[in-house]
Amino acid sequence: MIEWQPVLLSIKVACVSLFFIFFFGVAFAFVMRKWEFPGKAAVEALFAMPLVLPPVVTGFLLLVLIGKQGPIGHFLTESFHTQIIFTPYAAVLAGTVVAFPLMYQSTKAAFASVDTGLEDAARTLGASEWRVFWTVTVPLAWSGLVAGLVLSFARALGEFGATIMVAGNIPGKTQTLPLAIYFAAESNDLTQAGIYVLIISLITFSMIFWVNRWSRQKSQRFPVKGVF
Amino acid sequence: MKQTKIVMWLLSIAVMVALAGGCASFKTAPTTQPVEITVFAAMGLKEALLDIQKDYEAKYPDVKIVCNFAGSGTLQTQIEQGASVDIFLSAAEKQLNELQKKNLINPATRKNLVGNQLVIVVPKDSNLGLVSFQNLEKNDVKKIGLGATETVPAGEYGMEVLKFLGIWDEVKDKSVRGKDVQTLLAYAEMGNVDASIVFSAVAVTSDKVKIVAVAPPGSHRPIIFPGAVLAGAKQPKAAEKFLSYLTGPEGSKVFVKYGFNPLGAKQ
Numbered sequence: 001m002i003e004w005q006p007v008l009l010s011i012k013v014a015c016v017s018l019f020f021i022f023f024f025g026v027a028f029a030f031v032m033r034k035w036e037f038p039g040k041a042a043v044e045a046l047f048a049m050p051l052v053l054p055p056v057v058t059g060f061l062l063l064v065l066i067g068k069q070g071p072i073g074h075f076l077t078e079s080f081h082t083q084i085i086f087t088p089y090a091a092v093l094a095g096t097v098v099a100f101p102l103m104y105q106s107t108k109a110a111f112a113s114v115d116t117g118l119e120d121a122a123r124t125l126g127a128s129e130w131r132v133f134w135t136v137t138v139p140l141a142w143s144g145l146v147a148g149l150v151l152s153f154a155r156a157l158g159e160f161g162a163t164i165m166v167a168g169n170i171p172g173k174t175q176t177l178p179l180a181i182y183f184a185a186e187s188n189d190l191t192q193a194g195i196y197v198l199i200i201s202l203i204t205f206s207m208i209f210w211v212n213r214w215s216r217q218k219s220q221r222f223p224v225k226g227v228f
Numbered sequence: 229m230k231q232t233k234i235v236m237w238l239l240s241i242a243v244m245v246a247l248a249g250g251c252a253s254f255k256t257a258p259t260t261q262p263v264e265i266t267v268f269a270a271m272g273l274k275e276a277l278l279d280i281q282k283d284y285e286a287k288y289p290d291v292k293i294v295c296n297f298a299g300s301g302t303l304q305t306q307i308e309q310g311a312s313v314d315i316f317l318s319a320a321e322k323q324l325n326e327l328q329k330k331n332l333i334n335p336a337t338r339k340n341l342v343g344n345q346l347v348i349v350v351p352k353d354s355n356l357g358l359v360s361f362q363n364l365e366k367n368d369v370k371k372i373g374l375g376a377t378e379t380v381p382a383g384e385y386g387m388e389v390l391k392f393l394g395i396w397d398e399v400k401d402k403s404v405r406g407k408d409v410q411t412l413l414a415y416a417e418m419g420n421v422d423a424s425i426v427f428s429a430v431a432v433t434s435d436k437v438k439i440v441a442v443a444p445p446g447s448h449r450p451i452i453f454p455g456a457v458l459a460g461a462k463q464p465k466a467a468e469k470f471l472s473y474l475t476g477p478e479g480s481k482v483f484v485k486y487g488f489n490p491l492g493a494k495q
Binding site for chain 1: 304308371376379402404405406419420
């Protein structure tokens with residue numbers, strides 16, 4: 001009786017988004033930690049924008065960009081004869097943009113808490129920057145990275161405002177869990193909406209629960225504080 | 229310093245006096261407060277109803293009409309959940325029937341207002357050569373705007389047509405379900421869909437789209453916009469008067485302008 005499609009789609013979209021979020025979040029946090037440049041504060045603020053802007057504003061900006069008449073939409077039509085508006089790719093884009101700041105901020109904070117003395121020690125022993133990053137910085141910042149991943153995943157999973165604007169509502173194709181909840185509630189199908197609410201709550205609850213457990217077990221071996 | 233303090237005191241006293249004066253003048257006002265009628269109306273009626281509202285408020289300055297437009301199913305849900313409404317105008321009989329079953333409307337006031345047609349609109353610069361509903365099946369029609377079938381009557385009528393033509397299964401996976409008929413129009417205006425299925429009265433309000441097809445007769449239930457005063461209306465008298473105005477000559481004239489066919493005489 002329950003349609004599982006929205007649940008599966010949401011998980012798929014959140015997973016693919018998470019891949020991009022992880023990559024960009026860590027890359028940008030790394031770059032911003034290393035380099036000083038004029039206007040850095042402005043860039044920092046820009047990165048935080050999707051977190052504080054109403055998702056519907058983010059959605060509007062994306063719509064203007066990837067809509068058929070927008071610069072990206074126009075480019076895609078001209079060059080590839082394709083569109084990403086009203087496709088699952090647009091849902092991934094919305095999820096990525098909206099959840100990116102959570103990963104970026106967590107990673108930045110985690111990197112900042114790494115003792116630079118340890119990194120310098122590795123350098124004096126002849127380790128390359130790449131090796132220092134993967135064998136010293138990342139392991140020390142790991143619990144912060146996991147926190148960022150969990151938060152971003154949950155945020156991407158629950159993304160609604162921007163998603164409905166750019167991915168639309170095609171049942172079975174782009175209708176994610178939050179959209180299914182919205183449209184079920186609109187048609188007064190409270191059972192259906194309630195089941196979906198329960199599912200998404202269970203997913204997010206269990207994620208936070210397991211991460212907290214994991215970090216507590218870990219902190220018995222290392223002096224690391226809990227994630228949440 | 230002392231002087232600033234005195235000035236501050238004088239200022240705050242002045243503000244208080246002004247406030248008190250304001251309150252007093254406020255209290256004398258209610259005698260001229262207009263009667264407020266809350267109308268929940270199907271999105272398809274938006275432009276026509278806003279015109280009628282202007283006329284009506286000009287004719288009866290003591291009446292103020294507050295409109296809330298959305299998909300009829302959405303409005304039905306809002307009413308069922310206790311929204312305070314005087315008049316409900318739906319884009320299909322289903323929503324009103326369900327409210328009537330729950331004793332939420334006053335059946336004696338129920339009327340069929342207008343009828344309309346279901347059409348396909350395409351972006352003005354479209355070159356897909358769509359000329360009929362059957363064409364929606366074509367492969368180069370990538371995305372179609374269709375009302376959410378559970379809450380938007382235009383979507384439900386549209387689904388009936390597509391099922392009647394036997395192309396529902398081919399078309400349903402490329403139809404973006406909008407939350408109301410205005411959204412579908414916007415999708416087509418921006419070119420984000422190749423075509424949208426909307427009421428003709430909605431289509432004519434935009435010069436960024438063109439109408440390329442009308443649903444074949446008999447392919448869907450007749451499109452009827454019914455209305456009624458709610459059982460829990462705060463202004464039942466004024467509401468009933470406005471509802472009669474809608475089906476009267478003045479209201480009908482505006483509806484006709486938007487391509488609706490008045491049904492005032494029937495029911």
